[in-house]
Amino acid sequence: MWRGARKLLLVTALVLAAAAALPAQADLVAAAKREGRLVLYGSLTTLDVVNKIFESRYGIPVEYWRAASTRVLDRVLNETRAGRPQFDVVQTNSSPMMVLREAGAFARYPSPSYEMFGRSTRDPQALVSPQFLVIPIGIVYNTRLVRPEEAPRGLLDLLEPKWKGRVVMADPTLHTTTAQWLMELRSVLGAQWRPFLEQLAGQVGAYVESFIPVADRLVRGEFPVGLTYIRYVYQFGKEGAPLDYVRLPVFLADGHRIALGARASRPNAGKLYIETLLSRAGLLALAQDGDFVSLPGVYPPLRDAEKLRIVAMRDYDEAGLTRAREELGRIFRRR
Known part of the structure; x- marks a missing residue:
């Protein structure tokens, strides 16, 4: 009987949390649309599939500057240390992201989507995402x-x-x-x-x-x-x-992470993009395009990937x- 009561309480809590999240998500979408665009720095060649999902779903254009991880690291460091960051969101390899985290490039954003990933790569301060692929x-x-x-x-x-x-x-x-x-x-x-x-x-x-x-x-x-x-x-x-x-x-x-800029001009668009990328739909799109995403049992269409x-x-x-x-x-x- 106690187990049944606990299960009922848990289900009720999840339903209430989901219901509370709906207006919050709607508010985030509305605020992001008012900001008008998103500036993204990154190194993944496959992010274009997520950019298309984001743009088609919300009508917010993504300006994506892509380069090798070393160049992303150098550009974000230079802009941050000069006090003139131009990016809203940064995505690249895990080690450069952790260097940028220590340099103060990112804002705290405890995204609900982080709960999908293992605790081993989570940032206790939520300045960077867990490794999502x-x-x-x-x-x-x-x-x-x-x-x-x-x-x-x-x-x-x-x-x-x-x-x-x-x-x-x-x-x-x-x-x-x-x-x-x-x-x-x-x-x-x-x-x-x-x-x-x-x-x-x-x-x-x-x-x-x-x-x-x-x-x-x-x-x-x-x-x-x-x-x-x-x-x-x-x-x-x-x-x-x-x-x-x-x-x-x-x-x-090589693990990859994403983070919101500490001085993002469009923070709501940045948060919404992070939610889109780390959603199941976003991760499945990346996997279909060849990435090893952090979803159990999901593999890219590369021969022998599952082995x-x-x-x-x-x-x-x-x-x-x-x-x-x-x-x-x-x-x-x-x-």
Whole structure:
């Protein structure tokens, strides 16, 4: 009887909470529409699908400035420290977001949608969202240049003589996510980590700015193998790109977050956008476009996605990122 009473009380509380949320949501939508537009800085190539949902649902145009995570970090830091932020919302990789959090770039926004996500990545102060998706990093290759049976079977295979000068990757002294990934490989490779990095540096044929140029060079056939996000296999493949990825035993992945600007000119539009992105509809749209979202049992349409073992990388602070780039510079830039 007590269990039944508790269940009834819980259901009643949820109904009342939902009913109370309806006018609050209507008020937020009305206020957001009065603000007229939204300025978004981010790094996800897939956010256009969410932008379309937001614009079609609310009639509020999104001005989306997209760049690599390092450039997003630099621009937001510069605007924040100059006291002239132009953004309402920022979305990018987890470590840069945590650096920006410490720099005072974000406002507290305890979104109800944060309850959908695990507690392990929640910010106690609600200045940034939990990680709403992760993006695995791995070995991607051009299937016109490399047959599946000839492709590397693992990271250490990249050190074989046949790959010398034929690997393309982002410059770890410039690209924060590549630096973070290389440092975190220590947890995967153990004692082989340092020798692997030193020998990998001798295999690289070109350094580029970020992960997308890696994929671009692979698609154009300039290099057979590269280190980048494996989601590009699906996203570029939709346009006929001849890409596949190596099924590693474990994939280190980059988490992504979103946050409201501390001095947003359009805070209500910013809050409404965050709610739209983190809604089930928003996350499913991202998954359908190739992202590994934080919804149980939901996978992108990438072959074997449901079989992969994915481990999210830990966050680095600003000093940690600086140390990583400096250490990796001594390895990769001395060649």
